[in-house]
Amino acid sequence: MDYQPQLVVVKVGSNVLTQEDGSPDRQRMATLVKQIGFLKKQGIQVVLVSSGAVAFARNNIKIEDKTESVVRKQILASVGQIDIVQSYKELFQQEGHQIAQIVVTPQDFLSRRHYLNIKDCLLGLINHDIIPIINENDAVAVTELMFTDNDELASMTAAMIDADTLILLTNVDGIYKGHPNDPDAKLIERVGRRTSGVSRYIASSKSSFGRGGMGSKMKMAKKAAYLGIHVFIANGNRENVLLDFYNKQLKATYFEPESCKPNPKKWVAHSDNYTKGEVIVNEGAKEALHADEAASLLPVGVVGISGNFSKGDIIRIKDEHGQKLGLGKAEYGSRKAASSVGVSNQKPIIHYDYLYLFKYHTL
Numbered sequence: 001m002d003y004q005p006q007l008v009v010v011k012v013g014s015n016v017l018t019q020e021d022g023s024p025d026r027q028r029m030a031t032l033v034k035q036i037g038f039l040k041k042q043g044i045q046v047v048l049v050s051s052g053a054v055a056f057a058r059n060n061i062k063i064e065d066k067t068e069s070v071v072r073k074q075i076l077a078s079v080g081q082i083d084i085v086q087s088y089k090e091l092f093q094q095e096g097h098q099i100a101q102i103v104v105t106p107q108d109f110l111s112r113r114h115y116l117n118i119k120d121c122l123l124g125l126i127n128h129d130i131i132p133i134i135n136e137n138d139a140v141a142v143t144e145l146m147f148t149d150n151d152e153l154a155s156m157t158a159a160m161i162d163a164d165t166l167i168l169l170t171n172v173d174g175i176y177k178g179h180p181n182d183p184d185a186k187l188i189e190r191v192g193r194r195t196s197g198v199s200r201y202i203a204s205s206k207s208s209f210g211r212g213g214m215g216s217k218m219k220m221a222k223k224a225a226y227l228g229i230h231v232f233i234a235n236g237n238r239e240n241v242l243l244d245f246y247n248k249q250l251k252a253t254y255f256e257p258e259s260c261k262p263n264p265k266k267w268v269a270h271s272d273n274y275t276k277g278e279v280i281v282n283e284g285a286k287e288a289l290h291a292d293e294a295a296s297l298l299p300v301g302v303v304g305i306s307g308n309f310s311k312g313d314i315i316r317i318k319d320e321h322g323q324k325l326g327l328g329k330a331e332y333g334s335r336k337a338a339s340s341v342g343v344s345n346q347k348p349i350i351h352y353d354y355l356y357l358f359k360y361h362t363l
């Protein structure tokens with residue numbers, strides 16, 4: 001953990017920003033803003049991914065009982081987002097910082113070009129010393145068009161801007177070997193490349209306003225660490241959580257980063273829900289992909305193609321038993337791919353730099 005952070009993505013969960021009765025916890029928000037101000041004074045750039053839009057509006061507006069749940073959420077989020085950003089604006093202003101609001105949907109990450117547009121915008125803001133505050137555009141992102149939660153959005157953002165650190169702030173100190181309310185449950189302090197069996201400790205229970213739960217936090221943390229990012233799951237309700245991070249005294253579950261991966265691989269890794277087609281591979285290809293040596297996927301190991309995809313689209317890789325193995329960017333479209341199934345001496349259908357295997361984030 002001995003490194004000097006320079007670009008940090010901090011994600012704040014709804015629970016950190018709300019009191020037990022569900023009302024906004026502006027005191028907590030102020031404490032976090034002050035600490036982000038401190039990090040910035042030390043020369044560390046910070047991007048904030050903040051939940052809380054729904055939670056900030058929940059106690060403020062009365063919605064008719066008959067309102068459909070999706071519309072209810074849309075109303076709450078679009079009202080609450082103003083409040084949350086207004087509060088951040090006032091608090092950051094007191095610390096002498098300017099902020100910018102970015103609201104996104106998963107579709108914004110779909111094409112490489114659009115992805116790079118968001119990246120340019122974020123880096124532009126950072127280079128002008130403005131703190132970007134990101135949230136999902138909950139007013140339009142509904143049902144299957146949503147991020148799993150803001151942990152996914154934060155992990156995507158950290159990978160996109162090549163951040164060195166991702167801090168996921170929630171209402172517990174990290175992942176426990178048991179339920180966090182159980183006094184005998186021990187905190188898992190470090191997760192490395194070879195750590196396994198963590199998922200068995202994850203209970204499906206969520207904090208009262210959380211969306212994805214600890215399972216999604218863990219998956220995203222592991223993915224980001226594989227891509228080369230230092231990841232901490234820590235307790236945003238602890239008074240000095242970000243100062244402790246700076247002083248290397250943070251109580252947290254820390255995910256050790258592996259070697260930093262090229263940016264295109266980071267994009268592919270987060271495209272799980274947006275695939276346009278599938279390639280089915282045989283056992284030999286599966287072994288080659290899972291070997292320690294880096295390997296691209298060649299048509300000779302492909303036994304089937306499905307879906308209608310074009311060059312540049314993200315496709316899913318499955319084995320012959322239907323098990324999902326990973327993702328990659330198609331080097332050619334489905335028609336050409338289908339004609340080269342099983343043929344040797346062909347150019348890769350997925351190049352290694354654009355390949356992501358799910359084995360990297362299972363724990």
Ligand SMILES: Nc1ncnc2c1ncn2[C@@H]1O[C@H](COP(=O)(O)OP(=O)(O)O)[C@@H](O)[C@H]1O
Binds near residue numbers: 013016178203209212
């Ligand atoms: N093994 C575990 N260790 C820690 N927390 C866990 C574990 N299993 C489930 N949880 C739950 O995960 C919750 C945090 O996830 P979530 O509700 O999504 O928070 P957030 O709103 O901060 O994103 C904790 O409040 C806790 O109840």
Ligand SMILES: N[C@@H](CCC(=O)OP(=O)(O)O)C(=O)O
Binds near residue numbers: 055149209212213
């Ligand atoms: N975008 C939503 C939060 C969604 C979400 O992922 O919440 P959380 O699990 O608390 O980080 C909002 O601002 O209310």
